[in-house]
């Protein structure tokens with residue numbers, strides 16, 4: 235593809251991304267993959283370039299742009315070389331008309347910018363930085379650590395950092411389960427659980443097990459680690475990952491959303507620690523998923539807040555006296571962080587908060603906030619409650 239044809243391709247892709255964001259359709263990554271699946275003649279360089287251009291435009295526009303072209307014109311306004319490719323040649327975008335509509339620049343929709351400001355988020359533009367590739371060394375796998383080249387020590391105890399776009403999946407260390415891809419902030423939230431060998435630990439919203447695997451490593455495979463989720467497909471992805479990582483202390487438990495206690499009854503009062511890595515708006519992960527800010531509505535946010543409070547109450551019943559409950563969201567909004575923690579403490583006077591001690595983060599309410607702007611991690615809120 236010529237450089238100009240790549241720009242037109244990115245515009246076409248953006249039209250699909252915009253339509254999907256409006257109708258809650260497929261995510262951008264999947265749409266881009268599908269677009270290229272039926273255009274086999276495009277090479278890997280084309281794929282990379284088109285993807286890169288589309289994501290530049292997604293990052294540049296705070297509100298949903300009217301069209302892919304208006305979004306790309308926003309990027310072209312600050313990039314004369316890109317603007318010059320709008321030349322009307324074969325497969326290229328048409329020349330730019332005087333006064334043509336250009337999408338507004340911005341970090342996020344107006345209502346979300348207000349919520350972020352009210353939540354004390356500084357430098358919100360950092361939420362759209364390109365994320366590095368963080369890995370965690372899996373201490374369950376012994377042997378000489380032979381990391382792929384280019385790693386710098388990260389802030390998390392077993393963490394290393396690579397530049398964005400580093401491909402790690404074909405490395406020996408990854409294939410052998412010696413390293414896991416996991417954001418440094420995510421690794422640090424697992425450290426707050428402080429899971430120990432011999433304990434009973436419940437990961438209530440385990441998904442495909444990103445954090446469960448780190449907990450298994452901390453437990454040195456000794457004890458009982460119950461990974462729960464209400465999404466069967468996600469939970470089914472955990473056992474093969476656990477096998478690759480050599481994590482043998484994990485059992486999975488599928489929950490019925492809204493009737494979680496049915497399956498959890500035998501675990502009431504049994505856990506030394508419960509991790510609630512709750513479903514949330516994901517405002518802390520826009521670096522990886524920038525189009526999410528076009529999709530979120532205040533109604534959805536309300537629903538997340540309600541389910542988080544409910545899951546916290548469910549989790550509290552599972553913890554033994556003196557045990558701990560760790561609440562995590564990948565959000566920077568107080569509604570899903572400090573306010574949620576305050577609500578929990580108000581509803582549960584027999585619990586107290588302990589400020590997590592981490593090498594990064596800023597205290598926020600009863601917990602700690604990790605942020606792309608101050609910690610160069612994904613954004614997280616983490617609180618640790620102890621049952622008296």
Ligand SMILES: C[S@@+](CC[C@H](N)C(=O)[O-])C[C@H]1O[C@@H](n2cnc3c(N)ncnc32)[C@H](O)[C@@H]1O
Pocket residue numbers: 438439440441442443444445446462463464465468489490491492494511512513514545
């Ligand atoms: C933030 S994600 C978890 C990510 C995962 N812990 C990790 O580190 O990869 C939240 C998870 O909560 C799950 N979930 C949603 N409603 C739930 C419910 N009622 N009970 C348990 N899990 C639920 C979702 O399916 C999703 O996997």
